[in-house]
Amino acid sequence: MAASSNNTIKKILIVAFALCIVCSVIVSTAAVALRPLQQANQEADRKTNILRVADLYQPGVPVDEQFESVTPRVVDLRTGEYTDQFDPETYDGFQARRDPAASRTLSGARDIAGLSRQENYSTVYLVGDPDNPEQIILPIRGQGLWGLMRGFLAVKGDGNTIAGITYYEHAETPGLGGEVENPRWQAQWEGKQIFAEEGSLDPDIRLVKGGASGETEVDALSGATLTSNGVTNMLQFWLSTEGFGKYLARFRDQVSPESASAENPDVDDRKGA
Numbered sequence: 001m002a003a004s005s006n007n008t009i010k011k012i013l014i015v016a017f018a019l020c021i022v023c024s025v026i027v028s029t030a031a032v033a034l035r036p037l038q039q040a041n042q043e044a045d046r047k048t049n050i051l052r053v054a055d056l057y058q059p060g061v062p063v064d065e066q067f068e069s070v071t072p073r074v075v076d077l078r079t080g081e082y083t084d085q086f087d088p089e090t091y092d093g094f095q096a097r098r099d100p101a102a103s104r105t106l107s108g109a110r111d112i113a114g115l116s117r118q119e120n121y122s123t124v125y126l127v128g129d130p131d132n133p134e135q136i137i138l139p140i141r142g143q144g145l146w147g148l149m150r151g152f153l154a155v156k157g158d159g160n161t162i163a164g165i166t167y168y169e170h171a172e173t174p175g176l177g178g179e180v181e182n183p184r185w186q187a188q189w190e191g192k193q194i195f196a197e198e199g200s201l202d203p204d205i206r207l208v209k210g211g212a213s214g215e216t217e218v219d220a221l222s223g224a225t226l227t228s229n230g231v232t233n234m235l236q237f238w239l240s241t242e243g244f245g246k247y248l249a250r251f252r253d254q255v256s257p258e259s260a261s262a263e264n265p266d267v268d269d270r271k272g273a
Contacts, residue, residue, distance in 0.1 A: 045168070053152040053166040054127050054135050070137070071130040072123050080246030086121060093119040093139070094150075106242075113237035114143030114230075124247070133157050136251065138244050142234025145226040147171040149180070149234065155194070159251030162192045162205070177227030188218050194239050194248070201249065203239035206232045 047067045051057035058066060072088035075081070096102045096119040103119045125137035134157050141150040151167035167180045179185050193215045196204040204216040207228040212219045220228040237243055 049152055049166055049168045050125050050137050053154045053164045054125075054137060055154075055164060056127070069127060071126045071133075073126060073130065074121050074123050075244070075247050076121055077118070077243060077247070078120060080244075080248075080250060083121060088123050091121065091123055093122040094141075096121065110242060111237075112233040113141070114233070115141070115237075118242070122244070124244070127154075128157075135163050136248070138238065140234055140238045142230055142237060144170055144172050144180075144230040145177050145224070146173070149227075149230060151180075153235070153238070155248065157251060159248040159254075160194050162189050162194065165189045172227050173224070177221060177224040179221050179224065180227065180231065185219070185221065188212070192216060192218060195252075198252075201241050201245050203236050203245070205235050205239065 044063050047063050047070075048057060050070060051063070051066055054070070056066060056069065073082050074084075074086045074088045074091050076083050097115075097117045102121070103117050106115055106118055122139060124139075126133040126135075127137065128134035136155045136157065136159070138153045138155060139150070140153050141148060143149070147170070149167055149170040149172070151165060151169075153165050154163035155161065156163050165186055170178070170180060172178045172180060192205060194203050194205045195201075196214075196216050206217060207220040208217045209220045209225075209228075221231075239245055239248065
C-alpha cells in the first residue's frame, strides 16, 4: 500500500515539474556563463572572414594582431558619407535593420536582394591607410535558394575593381549553390569590374551561364541557377545607390584620367594608335 501511494499522478507531476525547473536553471546558467565566450568567438570569426577576403589571413598568427591593419568605419548609406554617430567597433547594422527608426522598408523593384528591410548605416572595413585604402571590405547579404546568404566583398581602393569575395553564412545545397564557398569559384572574382562605364552608378557585375567573357562577368554556379541569380541580385543591390554605390563613388572620383594613364602607360599608346 505504501509503495502504491508513492506513484500517484500528483507526485509524478511534482517530480517532473521540479526536474524541469532544475534543468532550466542549469541551461540558463550555462547560457549566461558561456555568452561572453560565444560573443568572443563570433567576433574572432567575423575578423577572420574579413582578413580572408582581403587575402591577409595568416594561420597561427593572433587574429587581433592581424586585424590591426584594418580600420572599421560606419557609413551612412543614404549619403555615402562617414558618420561618428556610432562606435564602429560595436555597431551592428544587421541588428539595426530591425529598428524602424534606424532602417527602411524595401519592396518591389527596390528589394531585388529579398531583404524586406535595410539599415540606414553600415560598417565598412578599410585595409591600409584609411584615407587612401588599399581595399574596402563591404558586408553583403541577400536571399539564395534556401535562405539568407551573408558574406563580404573586397573592393580595391579605386572603388571599382573586385579583390575578393567570401560567404560565411548560407543554407545552399552542398555541391550546387554551396559552391559559393569553393576557393576556385571565389578566385574568379579577383580583378573583375563592378561598373562597366566611368561615372555610372548602376553596377554591371553579374554571374553568367556558359562561361564569363567580360570584365564584369563571373561564371555562374553549375546547376544552381537560383543561387546564382541570388548572388547577382545581392551584388547589384549593395553596389547600387540603394547600398554602397554613393560611398564607392567617392573613391572612383579620386582616380583621374591622368593618374590612370600614369599607372597604365599603354592607355596613351592605344589612344595614339
